[in-house]
Amino acid sequence: MLAKVASLGQWLPKRWLYSGICVLTVATITVGQPQVSQAAEWWQLLIQGAQIVQLSNMSDAQEVALGEQTNQSLLGQVKISHNQALTNYVNQIGQRLARNSARPNIKYTFQVVEDDNINAFATMGGFVYVNTGLMKAADNEAQLAGVIGHEIGHITGRHSLQHIKQAAIAQGASSLLGVDQDKLVQIGVQVALTLPNSRQDEYDADRRGLTTMIQSGYAPSAMPEFMKKLIRGTSAPEFLSSHPAVTERVSNLQKMIPAAYRSRTDGLNTSTYKQSLRSFF
Numbered sequence: 001m002l003a004k005v006a007s008l009g010q011w012l013p014k015r016w017l018y019s020g021i022c023v024l025t026v027a028t029i030t031v032g033q034p035q036v037s038q039a040a041e042w043w044q045l046l047i048q049g050a051q052i053v054q055l056s057n058m059s060d061a062q063e064v065a066l067g068e069q070t071n072q073s074l075l076g077q078v079k080i081s082h083n084q085a086l087t088n089y090v091n092q093i094g095q096r097l098a099r100n101s102a103r104p105n106i107k108y109t110f111q112v113v114e115d116d117n118i119n120a121f122a123t124m125g126g127f128v129y130v131n132t133g134l135m136k137a138a139d140n141e142a143q144l145a146g147v148i149g150h151e152i153g154h155i156t157g158r159h160s161l162q163h164i165k166q167a168a169i170a171q172g173a174s175s176l177l178g179v180d181q182d183k184l185v186q187i188g189v190q191v192a193l194t195l196p197n198s199r200q201d202e203y204d205a206d207r208r209g210l211t212t213m214i215q216s217g218y219a220p221s222a223m224p225e226f227m228k229k230l231i232r233g234t235s236a237p238e239f240l241s242s243h244p245a246v247t248e249r250v251s252n253l254q255k256m257i258p259a260a261y262r263s264r265t266d267g268l269n270t271s272t273y274k275q276s277l278r279s280f281f
C-alpha cells in the first residue's frame with residue numbers, strides 16, 4: 001500500500017495542473033455521469049490508494065511508465081528469450097528503426113519471445129516483441145525489419161493508448177476521473193496479446209513502418225513481400241489473420257513505395273540473414 005501511495009504522486013501533480021482540461025476531455029466519454037458521484041468516487045479512490053490514470057493527457061514519461069508495468073505483466077504470460085546474441089541482433093535492428101521513426105525521443109525495448117507462431121506485437125511506451133517463429137519465417141533482415149517497423153508504427157501512432165481507452169470504456173472500467181492503473185495494465189496486456197487492432201490502425205502502422213524502413217536504409221519492398229509470402233502459405237499466421245485485409249495492405253504498400261526506392265536491395269541478402277540465425281538457434 002505504501003508503495004502505491006508513494007507512486008500516486010507521480011500521476012497527481014500533472015493531473016491537478018491540467019485538471020480543467022482533464023475533466024472537460026473525460027466528460028466527453030462519460031456523458032451523463034452526475035458531478036456528485038465524481039467527487040465521491042475521487043475521494044473513495046484516494047482513500048483506497050488507487051492510482052487513477054488520465055488517458056487523455058498522458059505525457060511520454062507516463063506512457064513509458066505504464067508500458068513498463070504492462071511489460072512486467074506480459075512477462076508472466078510469454079516466454080522471453082535470454083539468448084543475449086539473438087536479443088542484441090533484434091535490438092540493433094529495432095534501435096536503428098526507432099531512431100529513424102516519427103518518435104525517436106522515447107526509450108525502446110525490443111524483446112524476442114520463444115514461440116514458433118509467426119507473430120509480433122507491441123505495447124505502449126516503446127515495447128516491441130518478436131516471436132522466434134517470425135524470425136525463422138523471414139527470408140532476410142529487411143523482412144524482419146518491416147515487421148518491427150510496423151510494430152514501432154503502432155507506438156508512434158499511439159494506437160495502443162487509443163485501443164486501451166476504447167476497451168476500458170467498453171468494459172465499464174473508465175470513470176469520469178480516468179482508469180485505475182492496475183485495470184489499465186490488465187487491459188494493456190489484453191490489447192497486446194488478444195484484442196485485434198482496427199483496420200485503420202493497421203493501415204496507419206503499415207504507412208509509418210514503410211516510411212521508417214526507407215529512412216533507416218532498408219529495402220522497403222521487403223515489407224509487402226513478407227506479407228505476400230505468408231498469405232501464400234497453407235494457413236495465414238495469427239499475426240496476419242488478426243490484421244485485416246492483408247491483400248489490400250500488400251497492394252497499398254506496393255503503391256506507397258516511391259519509384260526511386262523500389263529497386264533498393266539493402267537487407268535483402270538471404271544467406272547473410274540465415275547464417276546469423278544459425279548462429280543464434
Ligand SMILES: [Zn+2]
Nearest residue numbers: 197202205243
Ligand atoms: Zn499491426
